[in-house]
Amino acid sequence: MPATDSTEVVERVLRWYDEHARDLPWRRPGAGAWGVMVSEFMLQQTPVARVLEPWRVWLERWPTPTALAAAPAGDAVRAWGRLGYPRRALRLHRAAEAITEQHGGVVPDDLAALLALPGVGSYTAAAIASFAYGRRHVVLDTNVRRVLARVAAGMAAPPVAATVAESRLAEEFLPAEPARAARWAVASMELGALICTARSPACERCPVEDVCAWRRAGRPAAEGPRRRQAYEGTDRQCRGALLAVLRSSDVSVARDELDAVWPDPVQRERSLTSLVLDGLVVGDDLVGYALPG
DNA sequence: AACACGTGGTC
DNA sequence: TGACCAAGTGT
Numbered sequence: 001m002p003a004t005d006s007t008e009v010v011e012r013v014l015r016w017y018d019e020h021a022r023d024l025p026w027r028r029p030g031a032g033a034w035g036v037m038v039s040e041f042m043l044q045q046t047p048v049a050r051v052l053e054p055w056r057v058w059l060e061r062w063p064t065p066t067a068l069a070a071a072p073a074g075d076a077v078r079a080w081g082r083l084g085y086p087r088r089a090l091r092l093h094r095a096a097e098a099i100t101e102q103h104g105g106v107v108p109d110d111l112a113a114l115l116a117l118p119g120v121g122s123y124t125a126a127a128i129a130s131f132a133y134g135r136r137h138v139v140l141d142t143n144v145r146r147v148l149a150r151v152a153a154g155m156a157a158p159p160v161a162a163t164v165a166e167s168r169l170a171e172e173f174l175p176a177e178p179a180r181a182a183r184w185a186v187a188s189m190e191l192g193a194l195i196c197t198a199r200s201p202a203c204e205r206c207p208v209e210d211v212c213a214w215r216r217a218g219r220p221a222a223e224g225p226r227r228r229q230a231y232e233g234t235d236r237q238c239r240g241a242l243l244a245v246l247r248s249s250d251v252s253v254a255r256d257e258l259d260a261v262w263p264d265p266v267q268r269e270r271s272l273t274s275l276v277l278d279g280l281v282v283g284d285d286l287v288g289y290a291l292p293g
Numbered sequence: 294a295a296c297a298c299g300t301g302g303t304c
Numbered sequence: 305t306g307a308c309c310a311a312g313t314g315t
Binding site: 231 | 301
Binding site for chain 1: 307308309310311313314
């Protein structure tokens with residue numbers, strides 16, 4: 001058992017959530033499992049504020065997995081807009097095809113079937129099963145990892161890579177009753193997103209401040225600085241520049257038009273090749289380049 | 294295990 | 305002002 005009284009923490013966080021939950025569109029009853037799934041794809045590494053509008057447009061245009069599967073993959077990539085990581089759009093499209101062909105057009109409700117879908121990893125599978133279907137699963141995203149690290153372990157931040165200890169801890173907090181477990185999953189995420197934030201946590205408004213191990217220890221700083229990945233001048237930035245050209249064009253784009261947006265020819269070639277390899281771009285120097293039909 | 298993979302907002 | 309951060313996945 002953790003030193004922290006998990007039952008008490010869960011109880012208080014659920015009560016806090018009752019009062020402070022954001023009214024996000026994918027949390028409304030009408031959103032459906034597909035609405036939840038689309039939101040989870042869009043929210044991978046992307047802030048809520050930037051997802052709201054693309055999500056609304058997406059669901060209006062493709063209300064079901066089957067509707068999306070019937071559209072060209074390029075339409076999905078274009079509709080993804082500037083959310084970032086456009087491979088997610090491609091994976092979502094491929095997942096919609098798989099759901100259409102293998103699951104009768106219905107988003108699966110069990111972990112194994114969800115995990116088999118492209119772009120669905122352990123977090124997203126648990127999130128869909130929990131949020132859309134009320135199943136009991138540990139939903140361990142960056143918010144929950146941070147909340148548990150602080151409340152129970154007294155650390156400012158969770159380990160860089162997820163550990164079995166974290167999963168075990170999360171399991172101890174998970175209520176036995178499925179509906180309550182699902183509620184805890186979304187509530188603990190919300191606490192991490194609104195109160196127990198990475199930068200400047202609002203402990204004074206936290207429902208579990210007085211039992212938080214990190215708060216009690218005087219909010220000690222994190223261990224070492226985490227080195228982050230560079231972006232400026234990388235292939236990622238180059239790919240983004242190339243794809244931006246193709247996103248904004250309805251017709252095939254000539255090679256020299258792509259050459260104009262990135263100075264280094266070697267990196268440009270490498271990036272374009274990787275985009276084609278990913279399936280985000282189709283074409284060649286002869287016919288030009290475009291998003292996949 | 295470590296790295297690739299976009300983009301934009303914040304302090 | 306640039307470094308950090310945002311509901312991860314795939315290799």
